Amino acid sequence: MCPHCNYSHHFTSLHATAYVCPECRSVLYKGISYTDNKPSETFRIEEDMSLFRIGTTLEYQLSVYTFIGRFQFFLNRALRNKWILCNGKNEILYVIEQAGFYAVCKPTPVNLRADELSGLSPGYEFAIDYKSSVFLESLFKNTSTRIEGEVSEVEHHLEEFIAIDYSNERGDYAFVQIFNKTHNIMCIGTCFGFDQLKLNNCRVSNE
Amino acid sequence: MSENNTIKHLFPSPGVIQCSNCGTEVNNTLHRSALAYACPGCDHYFTNEKGFGYKSRHSFAQRVLPDIPLKSRAEINAKEYEVTGFIKRRQVGTQYEWREYMLFNPTCGFITLSEFNGHWNLIRPINDYPRDIINYPEVIQYKYNNFQLYNKYKSTVKYASGEFPYDLFLDKSKTNVEWIAPPFMLIREKDNDEICWFLAENFTDQDLKKAFGESLTLPERSGVGATQLIKLGIRFNLIFASTLIFIIAIALMAFIFNINSANTKVFSASYSSSDMNKEKVIVTPPFQLTGGKSAVQFDVYASVSNDWFDIDIELINDITGERFEVAKSIEFYTGYDDEGAWSEGSRSDYIIMSSVPDGNYHLNLYPQWNPNLQAEGKPFEIKVFRDVTLWANFWILFLISLIVPSIQFIRIKAFEAKRWMESDYSPTLSSLL
Numbered sequence: 001m002c003p004h005c006n007y008s009h010h011f012t013s014l015h016a017t018a019y020v021c022p023e024c025r026s027v028l029y030k031g032i033s034y035t036d037n038k039p040s041e042t043f044r045i046e047e048d049m050s051l052f053r054i055g056t057t058l059e060y061q062l063s064v065y066t067f068i069g070r071f072q073f074f075l076n077r078a079l080r081n082k083w084i085l086c087n088g089k090n091e092i093l094y095v096i097e098q099a100g101f102y103a104v105c106k107p108t109p110v111n112l113r114a115d116e117l118s119g120l121s122p123g124y125e126f127a128i129d130y131k132s133s134v135f136l137e138s139l140f141k142n143t144s145t146r147i148e149g150e151v152s153e154v155e156h157h158l159e160e161f162i163a164i165d166y167s168n169e170r171g172d173y174a175f176v177q178i179f180n181k182t183h184n185i186m187c188i189g190t191c192f193g194f195d196q197l198k199l200n201n202c203r204v205s206n207e
Numbered sequence: 208m209s210e211n212n213t214i215k216h217l218f219p220s221p222g223v224i225q226c227s228n229c230g231t232e233v234n235n236t237l238h239r240s241a242l243a244y245a246c247p248g249c250d251h252y253f254t255n256e257k258g259f260g261y262k263s264r265h266s267f268a269q270r271v272l273p274d275i276p277l278k279s280r281a282e283i284n285a286k287e288y289e290v291t292g293f294i295k296r297r298q299v300g301t302q303y304e305w306r307e308y309m310l311f312n313p314t315c316g317f318i319t320l321s322e323f324n325g326h327w328n329l330i331r332p333i334n335d336y337p338r339d340i341i342n343y344p345e346v347i348q349y350k351y352n353n354f355q356l357y358n359k360y361k362s363t364v365k366y367a368s369g370e371f372p373y374d375l376f377l378d379k380s381k382t383n384v385e386w387i388a389p390p391f392m393l394i395r396e397k398d399n400d401e402i403c404w405f406l407a408e409n410f411t412d413q414d415l416k417k418a419f420g421e422s423l424t425l426p427e428r429s430g431v432g433a434t435q436l437i438k439l440g441i442r443f444n445l446i447f448a449s450t451l452i453f454i455i456a457i458a459l460m461a462f463i464f465n466i467n468s469a470n471t472k473v474f475s476a477s478y479s480s481s482d483m484n485k486e487k488v489i490v491t492p493p494f495q496l497t498g499g500k501s502a503v504q505f506d507v508y509a510s511v512s513n514d515w516f517d518i519d520i521e522l523i524n525d526i527t528g529e530r531f532e533v534a535k536s537i538e539f540y541t542g543y544d545d546e547g548a549w550s551e552g553s554r555s556d557y558i559i560m561s562s563v564p565d566g567n568y569h570l571n572l573y574p575q576w577n578p579n580l581q582a583e584g585k586p587f588e589i590k591v592f593r594d595v596t597l598w599a600n601f602w603i604l605f606l607i608s609l610i611v612p613s614i615q616f617i618r619i620k621a622f623e624a625k626r627w628m629e630s631d632y633s634p635t636l637s638s639l640l
Contacts, residue, residue: 046239046258049219049313074258077373077401079240099240099372100316122402123338135338139400144257169335191334194314 002026013068013086016150020069027147027154045072045146048079050097051194051202054149058095059198060104063087067095069149071157075140080163082175084151094187096175102197103173105189110176126166126174128188134166134174142177156183167191218289218313226251228263234278236291237311241370245292247277252367254374265376271295271366274322274426275308281418283329288312292369299361303629309371317372320410325425326432327415328392328407336393336404343384345632347393349406354386354393356632357433389626390434409434431625443619446612453608461601469498469594478572479586489572493525496565496593503563504595508555509537509587514577516587521571522560529566533558561597 001008005024019028025044056067065085073080078098085093096103108128124136140163147154156179166174171191178184222235224244231248235241242255250270253261273293281288292309305323312318319330340347345356361382364375381398390409395402409432412425474494482489496503509516515538522531538552574587627633 043258047219047222048240049238051313074242074255077242077377079242079258079372098316100312100314121399122397123341125338137402144259146258167334169338171334 002028011150012066013084013092013150014090015086015092015152016069016084017152018147018154019150020147022148029154043144043146045070045148046079048072048081050081052081052083052095052097052199053201053203056202057200058085058093058104059200060093063089063091065091065093067149069151070147071151072146072148073140073142073163074144074146075142075163077138077140080140084149086150094175094189096173096187096189100194102192102194103175103189104192104197105173105175105187108174108186108188110184110186120164128166128172128174132168132170132172134168134172136164136166138163138165140164153185156185218287224261227253227261235370236278236289237370237372240372241291243371243374245367245369245371247368250366250368252375264374267366269366271306271368273306273308273368274424275320275419277369279419281310283310283318283418286312286315288315288318290369292371293367294364294371294375295366296362297365299363301360304365309369319405320415321407322426324430324432325428326430326435327410327412328432328434329410329414330394330405330407333404333406336395340395343395345634347386349388349393352388352391354388354391355634356384357387357392357630358385358632359383385433387433390436392434407434409436430629431622433626433629435626437619437622443612443615446615450608450612454605457601457604457608461596461598465596468596470596471498471593472590473593474570474591475588477586477588478574480574480576483574487573489570489574491570491572491589493567493569494591495567496563498565498594500562500564501594502597503531503560504557504592505533505535505560506555506557506590506592507535507537507587508589510585511537511539511554513540513542514538516577517575518587518589519573520558520589521573522563522568523571524564525567525569527566529564531560531563533560559595559597559599 002021002024004026005021007021007023009019009021011019011030017030019030020026021028052067054067054069058065058067065087067083068086069084071082073082080096080098083095083097085095092107094105094107096105120136120139122136122138125133126136127133142161142163145157147157159179162178164176164178166176173191174186174188176184176186218236219238222238224233224235225231226233226246226248228251229246229249231246233244233246239255239258243253244261245252245267250267251263252265252267254264256262275290277290277293279290288310290308291311294307294309295304296307297304305321308320310318310320321328321330337347337349343356343359347354359382367375378398378400381396384395386393392407394405394407396405415425416423473496474491476491478489484490503522505520507518515536517534517536519532519534535556535558537554537556539550539554540552541548541550543549570589572589576585
């Protein structure tokens with residue numbers, strides 16, 4: 001229960017470490033006594049015409065995932081959503097969404113070296129596994145982040161960070177967020193068209 | 208079952224942006240996805256400051272009215288799009304200007320309609336572009352097509368109106384490169400932080416009116432567009448291959464006819480002026496033509512030297528009286544000059560009569576020698592062959608078969624010359640055919 005507005009919520013994901021109260025926008029961290037939660041707020045999610053919402057489901061690789069949270073990034077070149085999905089086995093999926101672009105990704109451990117992060121430019125080749133490479137397409141700076149639902153690593157996402165898109169001709173995709181030279185997050189997946197995604201409970205556009 | 212295909216992807220109710228400069232209220236279709244917008248009331252350009260509001264960045268000096276009004280809706284490839292933004296751009300260092308219209312669909316994102324000199328292209332972002340392209344090669348291959356380098360440039364924004372998902376003035380180092388394989392064009396945009404590839408396709412006036420409605424008024428066309436297709440534009444390779452196959456076919460048929468031709472000598476004789484009667488006619492003995500209606504060939508030889516010889520030949524059917532007439536001139540001249548011996552003409556020639564029926568025939572020959580020289584008395588020979596090959600038919604068909612490829616070649620050459628006038632990278636014509 002939110003200590004600020006008494007809104008009740010139960011975490012659905014074991015991986016989520018925080019939850020944004022939809023009523024008062026307070027960020028509530030898991031494992032911290034509610035009474036010790038500092039009254040931090042996030043700014044409201046802005047209308048960006050996304051057809052997804054908390055509660056939308058995606059059938060992917062024979063498993064049904066539910067949209068449980070999102071980061072809305074105001075990048076210097078675009079507005080982008082990073083949706084967090086979870087299935088019944090507590091497996092996490094990300095859906096990167098930006099103006100008709102959709103990528104379904106899984107979190108991937110990464111330990112990019114400092115020299116790999118400096119001097120990056122479009123066309124840079126990055127091996128995602130022993131047989132596939134992706135190429136750097138875009139470098140963004142994140143200027144502002146909005147949050148809703150259940151998320152993790154909130155504290156990093158509220159900082160400014162560099163976001164990098166990688167992809168290749170086969171539709172492989174990687175999204176890297178560089179918070180500082182010692183901490184970064186990567187997810188790897190595949191690009192899809194909207195009609196290729198098996199979705200339910202989408203938002204009707206004029207809602 | 209997925210509900211994607213059953214969702215009516217309606218456009219959301221637009222928000223409202225009130226211009227902080229002039230107070231004009233603008234319908235905001237893109238909502239906060241509009242990281243920039245240009246006010247149609249005061250022509251000021253605003254960018255979104257970290258999602259907290261719009262700040263004026265630029266003011267356009269001269270208003271430009273778009274040919275397709277903002278907020279127009281269009282159906283393209285079974286998807287509904289709305290025109291959310293209009294941009295007029297100029298190529299840096301030139302006077303070339305073009306117009307772009309940004310179209311938006313909630314599930315497909317953005318596409319662009321670009322117009323230059325009345326020629327339109329529909330431009331979509333692509334992800335399957337070749338990653339190994341470095342710099343700007345003359346030819347790149349994409350989806351089994353060879354794209355020729357057409358243009359490389361930087362551009363500036365001269366005017367904008369409406370909403371945009373990115374800051375139009377963000378990076379002035381952006382370089383565009385275009386390769387064409389009409390009706391398609393590949394476009395690469397690259398700056399220090401981003402590389403994007405697009406596939407453009409020629410969009411005709413008919414396509415535009417089908418998408419936006421018949422009432423759309425379009426700018427006049429001039430020149431040839433970069434992706435424009437020639438009318439009756441059958442590819443020259445196809446025409447060349449078809450013509451070659453046709454020529455081989457008729458040559459084969461002529462060869463078969465030649466093999467099957469009897470080519471039988473039915474008459475042969477030598478005559479001189481002393482053989483002429485009072486009417487100056489030489490009447491030959493009769494001979495038979497058999498084997499069915501076919502061609503007859505007359506070979507004539509006259510031993511002239513620096514002289515000429517004419518002969519009129521009448522082939523007369525002894526039973527029916529039917530007459531066939533031909534004439535032949537023979538000339539032969541020789542001499543010496545600074546370059547050595549020369550000669551002109553020939554002492555022998557032939558003429559063919561086609562479709563002569565069977566029967567008993569004789570010839571009436573009317574020879575003429577040069578009266579100024581002592582040519583009389585010099586003999587001439589005549590031979591008659593039955594069932595010969597009519598090679599003239601083959602050559603006529605051959606020349607006719609060259610008409611279409613010749614016309615198409617000239618048309619394509621003129622058309623491509625106009626297309627490449629706008630480019631600094633004109634390839635050879637052979638690489639375009």
